[in-house]
Amino acid sequence: MHAPDYAALARIAMGHITQVYPHSGPQKLKSASDWLPPEQAHPLFCGSYDWHSCVHSHWLLVQVLNVAPQLAEAEAIRQRLLQFNSAAVAAEIATFERQGAGFERPYGWAWLLKLQAELLISNEPAASHAAHILQPLAMLVRERLMAYLPRLPYPIRSGQHNNTAFALLLALDYASSAQDQPLAALLHQRSVEWFADDVACPAWGEPGGEDFLSPSLQQAVLMQRLMARETFAPWLAAFLPQLAHGQPATLFQPVSVLERSDGKLAHLDGLNLSRAWCWFLLAQGGPHLQATAEAHLHAALAHLQDDYMGSHxxxxxxxxxxxxxxxLVSRSLSM
Incomplete structure (x- = not known):
């Protein structure tokens, strides 16, 4: 078992959340005067190469703080959260308004809500401070998601940022932590409408050369989250009917990464990690899947800092x- 090295992961994230450049981020401009440098457009989340990576790196830090508050790195995390202020959030909101309804949809939205979910459940005063300050931005994103999901006629089944199942999965964490019943109901409704009747998933298009998510596995873990065990087991058996036989083989084999300095090609390290995450979750219903998860994790874990295109x-x-x-291991030991 690869136990999380919380200190090392925190140091990686702390090393880039305030590193502004290199930077990649879209800005819709009506004139040259509309352009703002990252520090002004996103005073809270201007590091980590792009906005959504900076947001989810903050989630990592809050998660570390919540599970390992005794670490030496925890104090730096607390100080970072105490730097959250209303003026910075107002600037972030102004950028969202300027960029329009589709800005960071849905990947960045989902990570912002997941970050807020982790802040809301924390016992740390610094996290409570950050949650209070961040709430207006979280509510803006929540309202945009509530407006967007009913208008989306079909789910987006890609292996990149616009994957619908992944966004729904993360948003469910916020709905739970915030006790937001209307959001939870909408997420459940749309998930069932889009995915509950799917059968015999071929997964023939996986992996794509620039994927960091598995559309098939993201859909499976979303339905696992929403369904009772006695309902999910037959659903999964119909969705991936050859799962017990290691088929489709493309989902069971870790992917190869040939170029880590290219940001898109480096996505494949993330695909191994996100697949590992999904396989470990799905292995709760069948231990034969655990070895597949461990193989995917092993394939990527040594490459977290090979190049900034991945390390951010x-x-x-x-x-x-x-x-x-x-x-999974804790569950197995308790049985």
Missing amino acids: WLATFALLAQQAQRS
Whole structure:
């Protein structure tokens, strides 16, 4: 078992959340005067190469603070959260308004809500401070998601940022932590409408060369989250009918990464990690899947800092995978 090295993961995230450049981020401009440098457009989340990576790196840090508050790195995390202020949030909101309804949809929205979910459940005063300050932005994102989901006629089944199942899965954490019943109901409704009747998933298009998510596995863990065990087991058997036989083989084999300095090609390290996360979750219903999860985790864990194109975001997905692994092992020991 690869126990999470919370200190090392925190150091990776702390090393880039305030590193502004290199930076990649869209800005819709009506004139040259509309352009703002990252520090002004996103005073809270201007580091980590892009906005959503900075947001989910903050989630990693809050998660570390919540599970390992005794670490030496925890004090730096507390100080970072205490730097959250209303003026910075107002500037972030102004950027969202300027960029329009589709800005960071849905990936960045989902991570912002997941960050807020982790802040809301924390016993740390610094996290409570950050949650209070961040709430207006969280509510803006929540309202945009509530407006967007009823208008989306079909789910987006991609292996990249616009994957619908992944966004719904993360948003469910916020709905739970915030006790937001209207949001929870909408997430459940749309998930069932889009995915509950799917059968015989071929997964023939996986993996794509720039994927960091598995559309098939993200859909499976979303339905696992929403369904009772006695309902989910037959659903999964119909969705992936050859699962017990290691088919489709493309989902069981860790992917190869040939170029880590190219940001898109480096996505494949993330695919191994996100697959590991999903396989560990799905292995709760069948231990034969655990070895597949461990193989995917092993394939990527040594490459978290090979190049900045990966190091600015991979640690988050490593933590997701290792948390799911730890939960699986704990469950097995308690049985």
